[in-house]
Amino acid sequence: MMNQSNLAFKNNHYEPEIGVDPRDGKLAFYYVVIAFSAFLLGILGGLLQGLSRGGMIELPSWLGYYQILTAHGVLLALVFTTYIIYGFLYAGMSRTHGAFSPRLRKTGWIGFILTSLGTGMATVMILANEASVLYTFYAPLQAHYIFYFGLVFFIVGTWVTGIPMLVHYFKWKKTHPGEPAPLFGFMTTATILLWIIAGLGVAATVIGQMIPWALGMTDEINVVLSRSLFWYFGHPLVYFWIMPAYMVWYLVVPKVIGGKLFSASLAKLAFVLFLLFSIPVGFHHQLMESGISVFWKYVQTILTFVVVVPSLLTAFSIFATFEQTGRE
Numbered sequence: 001m002m003n004q005s006n007l008a009f010k011n012n013h014y015e016p017e018i019g020v021d022p023r024d025g026k027l028a029f030y031y032v033v034i035a036f037s038a039f040l041l042g043i044l045g046g047l048l049q050g051l052s053r054g055g056m057i058e059l060p061s062w063l064g065y066y067q068i069l070t071a072h073g074v075l076l077a078l079v080f081t082t083y084i085i086y087g088f089l090y091a092g093m094s095r096t097h098g099a100f101s102p103r104l105r106k107t108g109w110i111g112f113i114l115t116s117l118g119t120g121m122a123t124v125m126i127l128a129n130e131a132s133v134l135y136t137f138y139a140p141l142q143a144h145y146i147f148y149f150g151l152v153f154f155i156v157g158t159w160v161t162g163i164p165m166l167v168h169y170f171k172w173k174k175t176h177p178g179e180p181a182p183l184f185g186f187m188t189t190a191t192i193l194l195w196i197i198a199g200l201g202v203a204a205t206v207i208g209q210m211i212p213w214a215l216g217m218t219d220e221i222n223v224v225l226s227r228s229l230f231w232y233f234g235h236p237l238v239y240f241w242i243m244p245a246y247m248v249w250y251l252v253v254p255k256v257i258g259g260k261l262f263s264a265s266l267a268k269l270a271f272v273l274f275l276l277f278s279i280p281v282g283f284h285h286q287l288m289e290s291g292i293s294v295f296w297k298y299v300q301t302i303l304t305f306v307v308v309v310p311s312l313l314t315a316f317s318i319f320a321t322f323e324q325t326g327r328e
């Protein structure tokens with residue numbers, strides 16, 4: 001292990017190759033299994049939706065168009081992506097930072113179970129046509145309260161599994177003073193932090209607004225606020241998808257082509273910028289919404305474009321890696 005991390009240091013790979021501990025691999029495996037189960041159901045929903053929209057089939061009376069559209073959106077945009085990303089991050093953390101401690105692994109499993117419980121609750125409600133509110137669950141469309149509780153469990157569960165990954169990274173840094181930490185851990189930390197911050201928006205609207213409203217404790221709901229809180233989550237959601245894809249470009253592609261990453265510092269900078277720029281831009285999804293001032297719509301739309309900076313840094317890094325490897 002010592003040799004490997006020395007080698008990693010010399011080559012500026014920052015990626016010790018320890019291998020995935022089978023006990024960690026098991027949790028990652030279950031994440032991937034649920035990811036692809038959701039994927040199968042979700043694409044089936046998409047197929048039916050396309051065929052019925054195109055007038056090629058007629059949906060049976062017990063199956064609603066917006067019901068399958070909701071299943072398609074929730075299962076693909078939220079469930080598939082989150083599970084596959086968590087499987088990837090969890091396995092990658094074990095591979096580059098060594099096995100998780102039994103305590104952290106147990107916490108990881110608790111989070112997985114909570115997330116899956118939430119996924120099950122939301123999916124059953126969608127399939128029962130009690131939550132045909134699309135993946136944005138826009139008020140005044142209302143779903144069964146079990147759907148909203150499912151969303152809360154889903155989000156909180158991902159936080160619970162996210163924490164052991166963060167702790168694992170910082171523990172590694174503490175036990176390896178003076179050594180550069182594996183880049184995978186740095187990038188995982190940025191991705192999980194982004195996800196936790198984004199999830200606060202969903203938690204706030206679901207717990208503070210949707211659940212009391214669905215339970216009949218309040219008659220009114222602040223529609224603009226609920227939509228803004230959703231997009232406070234919904235925009236960074238796409239960064240949460242793209243960051244693991246960039247991790248593959250930064251960390252896997254150099255290995256595949258037998259080269260080394262052009263610059264680890266540049267890669268780190270890109271991830272810090274993604275984290276910072278992800279927060280205040282959700283209003284660009286609400287440009288047609290009354291109740292939000294033109295000024296804020298303008299500011300957030302401009303801020304949205306700033307995301308080209310870490311993206312161009314990434315494009316530069318990857319091409320520089322290709323060029324450098326080609327020359328060697």
Ligand SMILES: [Cu+2]
Nearest residue numbers: 234235284285
């Ligand atoms: Cu957006």
